[in-house]
Amino acid sequence: MTAVEDGLRLETRERPDHETARDLVAAAIDAGALVTAVGRCTVDYEGRASSTLGPGERLVMLKPDGAALVHTDEGQQPVNWQPPDCEHEATLDGDGLLLIESHRETPEEHLAVSFESVLEVSAYGLTDERDLSLEGTEEDLRQRILDEPYLIEEGFIPLATERETPAGAVDIYGEDSEGRAVAVELKRRRVGPDAVGQLGRYVDAMERDLHAETEMRGILVAPSVTDRASRLLAERGLEFVPLTPTGTPESAD
Template sequence: MALSGPSAEEARTRLEAAIDRGALVTVFGRCSVEYDGRASSSLESGDRHLMLKPDGTVLVHTAEGQKPVNWQPPGCTHEVRGDDGHVEIRSLRSNPDEELLVRFERIDHLATFDAGESAELSVSGTEADLKRRILEEPELIEPGFRPLATERETPAGAVDVYGEDADGAVVVLELKRRRVGPDAVGQLDRYVGALERDLHADVEIRGVLVAPSVTDRARRLLATKGLEFVSLAPAPET
């Protein structure tokens, strides 16, 4: 999917969606680049090509040479921001701490590609179908799982499925019908945090993201936050 000469708002919306689902992103336009980490560097405004790969790699190229003028290795996370008609893409790495900030004052072309695992994009069914499947067969989540409520309200929103595991711990399920990225992990984490504040301190609360698949960045974030993932589609494959 490509956009020629998008507005800043169009570009931000497309970029956020692409990064969330783990797509390959390329952007060409006029931008400045700031790096801060093991050293610091700045590039004045100029026409450059930016590539964001699904594994977190970042490459910034000019019209000359084969090597990028700035780059970050796999494992970075990306944030999209902007104001006054500008679009900022901030790439962060935690070990070591590094930040690459690319600020576009003009975008001539933006393209996103869902590279690899294309079969997962054809998942059919709805989240309601997925919920129904779990309620009918709770052991699809894990042996001993017992659903107690659906759409249980919390200060952070409604939990899709609320239940208990075989040991009596609270289990919160966040259901998604398609491959998901870090946003879904953040949503689940907010639900778990809200319940931790509402329930007794000695109650164990487990958060489980249920979807056909997750991006690599989402999987790493799940591990960082102590959350879990169960691969399950709305309906069995035929």
């Protein structure tokens, strides 16, 4: 019985032989620990796409929720990965070398990491309450507008959030001071053409719903807008109001 199975919090092997590494990784997976394995390896992936990665030194992380990450010494993103809810397995291949595999269905995906050498293997028993508090999101921008509707313009009245249209949900639906219907699309950061297309789809869908004679307004709310997006807004008769989620002043175009 290993320390991990005993409920201890940490088990590490430096430069273990492959069998020792396999034993620890397998036990740690069973015990619900977070595992790291560092060494020279190759990586093969097959699923939504497929990839191969030749020999190199990387860090492999296996999480108890079934996520797997292969990190090189560069980049924020892992070079290979599996999302949560995968099944992890540690075995010895035909040459007696450590093989870590991760598999899931829907979609069918398989990741295999074949180690030539193992620098270190560690198992950590982690607990986390996981109460991240994040500010400066699109939700903060929405709340800011609901609290102070005049930030959109004098006389603007919010009537609904996430109002459904055939093209999707409008972030804020309301009326202007002359009673015209207004669709507001929110973005927490500077926007490009995509956001204009999104707002345009909503406005088109609502105009169709409200019958042709009613004039809809569409307002894009974001810290700023790119040149091309600005031109697209003008072409489609849509408007822009500069506003940040936090109230911090930023350059507004």
